[in-house]
Structure formats: structure tokens, C-alpha cells
Amino acid sequence: MNDHVIIQLEHITKRFAADHNILDDLCLDIHENEFITLLGPSGCGKTTTLRIIGGFETPNEGRVLFDGKDITSLPPYKRELNTVFQKYALFPHLNVEENIAFGLKIKGKSRDYIRDKIRYALKLVNMDGLEKRMPDQLSGGQQQRIAIARAIVNEPKVLLLDEPLGALDLKLRQDMQYELIRLKNELGITFVYVTHDQEEALTMSDTVVVMNQGYIQQMGTPEMIYNEPENAFVADFVGDSNIMDGLFIHDELVEIFGAKFPCVDKGFGVNKPVDVVIRPEDIDLLKPGEGSIDGVVTHIIFKGVHYEMEVTTPNGYEWLVHSTDMFPVGTKVSIHVDPFDIQIMNKPQSEDEEALGVDE
Amino acid sequence: MNKRKLLSLPYLIWMIGFTVIPLLMILWYGFQGKNGGFTLEHILAIGRPEHLGPLLVSLLLSVICTVVCLLIAYPLALILRKAGLKRSSFVIFIFILPMWMNFLLRTYAWLNLLDDGGLVYVFLQKLGYKGNIVGTYGAILLGMVYNYLPFMVLPLYNAMTKIDDNTLNAARDLGANERQVNFRVIMPLTFPGIVSGVTMVFVPSLTTFVVSDLLGGRKIFLIGNIIEQEFSTASNWNLGAGLSFVLMIFILLSMAVLNHYDTLGEEDDG
């Protein structure tokens, strides 16, 4: 990733019906060599954003810049980027080799060049030897690799990937995540990646853009998104979390369910209602009376690396807790949280602000 | 006998009764000489001028009819594909509607329109056209195209709507302009539809005798008319069967050629 901005979305608004904006005044800078991921729930406008970058959709308002040039109304075939579609969209009438060669033939490349490129691309996606297969003779994972190979042989500056791993099973998905990262590093190009899987977004990206209802909720490194969510939506969507109503007593002290918790945040006012986010792995379970608030373990499941527990406090709230130590159901415990693990957020004033979130 | 075989029994009986036996009968009559012996006489009779002429005219007319239908139906299917399902199914309905009328009636209706005093006839006279319309190749061609066009539209439209939008977007993404998208993706993907449309138009128009009977004005005879006459008025079943057999060979050959192109279509390099 470097400082050069390769794609710029300027105040993009898109609507299919007059009264409802699918994307609303969306601004986004994509840097060269960045692995940027659009993350958000189904229907939030991720694919639409990607289609606008790819040229398959024209925004109602706003501009798309590529290397500083306005490409808003440039047809897809003139754009220096390639797309890996959500359902791969291989050409069913062409075999693997011909699928990969499609773009190169259109550009009138020589036979030798095309042959070398096919070999190189198939090696890159670990698919050599399957040149003559038809798409319907390939597994989902294999089709996926061919779709990627078909795109990258054209040496695009930017590769757009729309939930490329969505249809694969968990194990294969994880393998492919590593392969995609390797691929990106080998090619040294920009990846714009779309997913609704937060774990995938955090694992792979340099930058994560969390979207909801056509707005950008937060944008930043995976660490920033995870550790410092800017609003309750991001906190809830990215990773497990406890999101609770709190009262900001004064600087560095917040009250949750009547119990006082020291924190590190300042400047939220005095006796102000706030949202408090605590990640389940940041909660320590101590002996009764030793922590900030007492409760009883009401549920426990083994998750492999850790135990996932629910601790119910007297007000009835069930705290989600991750711990490597086991506390059987019925154990009386006390909840302790280190001050810097408590995240304080302003409550949204209106529904609109809730969707809008905070801009960069 | 297991259930699967039992289920297929009616079809088997149907096939044997209405396809295999008639075929064998055509072979039987077609190769049967005067004293019941084997002869090639009825097959070779196709070479006689009074048969060869109508055969060539039939071939020419049915090829033109097929091409015209294809030229009308293909762009239509392309447009309907873009228009979306709701609007296009209505248009398709309009195109199919004439098929609800009896074939013979439809052709009689055309005879009425084209004949002396008919609406089209009067109109063309006003435009300065002299002479009859009925009894021309044009009239027969019109009747054929009108009757067989739906058989081209339907399979093409079906093939066209099966193509996923993203497949076309993928082609555009890889640098194909609309013309290239058309020739390198849509055309090969709809080729099976083209083949079935061509088959369903070419075969009946090659063998028709109703259209030429009504619109040919007793002046133009197609191979279908010749065969029909041998079976009816001339009562020469042997000759009729022999000529039918030759016609069948022509159809099989043209199908073989089409299927050959079908597989060629998969090795795209246009």
C-alpha cells in the first residue's frame, strides 16, 4: 500500500427507486496496492459499490476517478480493472484455457503470449493440468480459481472481488484466504474485496470499510475496527461483543447496571447516557466480590480454543465471556474489566445518525 | 418387469407404432418393384426433371424461409432478453397467438388477403404492383414465414433468457464491446436454441404442401405437393414412399451439418 490514490469515489449516490437511496453520498479513497474490504450485512450496497467501480452501474450523483481521471461514464470494457464475480460467471461454452484466454484474445495478443500467460496463471492459482476441463466439470473452489486466473492474466491495476469465497465450505475458505493474500502480494496490485464475513475481512485486509444501509460506518485497519469501533453497529457487526447501556458519571468512570467501572475515556460529559462495548475476551472472571459486578454462570460451551460462557448479573443481563478457564454452570463469579478494554460511544441522536455513523 | 420399465412401456409402444413401423413401411414401399422385388427405381426417380425441379425449389424456399425467420427472431430474442421477463412474456404471447388458430385456417386467411380483391392485393395494386400475388414464390414464402416463425422465436427466446447477466458482464469486464459480447458469448451460448429453431422451421417448410397448395395458385409445386399427389390422386405409393425417403435423407444430412457446426461453436476463435 502506498499513498497514491488509484480509485476515488466522490459523493456517490445510487437509487433504483425514486424514494430510496441504496448508496447515499458515499466517499471513498482506494490506495495503490491496498487490500481494501467492503464489509457489511446483506443488502447494504457492497455489490452496488463494486458494480459502480466496475462500470456495470452508473451512479445517480457523484464521480468515480481512476488515477485522477473521471471514468464515471466509461463502459466496463474500457476500464483498467477486472472483476471476479459473486457467482464466478465463467463462460459455460468455453473450457478452462479458453476462459482464461478470453480477455487476451479480445486484446489481440499473440498465440505464444496467450499460451505463456495461461500456464503462468494456472500455476499461480494451483490449477495446472485442468486446461481442457469445461466449467461444469469443476468444483466450486476450482471455478473460483479459474475466475481469478481469468481476471489476472489481463494484468489489471485493480482487481474487484465480490464475495469470491462465499460459496465455499469453511476449510476451503480459510485455505483460499491465504492463497488470495499470497496472490495479492505476488501480483502487487490493488484488491477491492467484498464480504459479509467479518472474520474474513479482518484476516485479509489492510483497510476495512464497514458499511450499513448505504453509508460507511467506519473505515480503518482491522485492528482499529475491532478494538475501537466507533459506534454500536460496528461493534456489534465486527466480532462478538457486549453492547450495554451505560451512564458516563464523569471522566474515566462509567456506570453499568448500577456498578462502577473505571475506564480511560474522557469528555463524554457528566451523568450522560452512553453505549458501552466490552469484548467477551476482555472480561476476567474473579471470585465473588473481587470484581466490579457479581453474577452467576448460566451457560457454557466449549469452542475449541476457549470456553464461551454467559454470566447473568442481578439485572438479568447475560454477559458474553470468553475464557480459557472453565467455570461450571452455577458458579458464582465477579466480572472485572481492565479500564482500557472498555469502549465508550455516544448514543445516536436519531435513526439517521445511527445509519450514518461517523465519517473519517 | 421393474417399475421403471413398466413406466416406459406406453412410450415404447407409441414409438414402435407411430415411428418405427411407418418408417419401415416407407422403406418397404420405397424399395418395392413392380413384381414385389427390390428396386432403386423410386429412389432414383428424384433425378427426373419433374421431381428435381420441385425439390430444388423446396430446398431454396425452405432455406430462405429459415434464414428470414432467424433474422427476425434472433434480434427479437435479444431485445426481449434485455426487456426483462414481464414485458417480454407478453410480446412472446402475441407472437404465439396465431398458433392457437388452425394451420389450414391461417393459410386460408392469407389466401383471402392475397387473392384478387383481397386487402393486401388491393393495397399493392394501389402502390402500382401489377399481376397476381397468389401463385408467386413470394406468397408461398410469406405463408411459410408466417406459419413457422413462432417455432424459431420460442427456442431462441428460451436459450437467450437462460444466459446469466453476469456472464455477459464478465465478457464486458474482460474488454469485450457489445459486438464481441454478441458474437463470442451470446451466439455460442444460444447455438443449441438456434439449432432447434432452424430444425423446427426448416423441416416443416421443406415438406409442406398445404402452403404451396393454397398460395401456389396451382402453378407452383413443391416436393411436398408431388409426394402428396403420388399418395392421393396418382395412387402410386411406391413412388411417393421413394421420394419421401430421399427427402428424409436430405433432412438428416442438414441436421448432421448443423450439429457439426454446433460442436465447432465450442472452439471459439472468431
Ligand SMILES: Nc1ncnc2c1ncn2[C@@H]1O[C@H](COP(=O)(O)OP(=O)(O)OP(=O)(O)O)[C@@H](O)[C@H]1O
Ligand atoms: N438492479 C436493481 N434494481 C433494484 N434494486 C436493486 C438492484 N440492484 C440492487 N438493488 C438493491 O440494492 C440494495 C443493495 O444491493 P447490493 O447487491 O449492493 O447488496 P450487497 O451488499 O451486495 O448484499 P449481499 O451481501 O446480499 O450480496 C438491495 O436492497 C437490493 O435489493
Ligand SMILES: [Mg+2]
Ligand atoms: Mg452482493
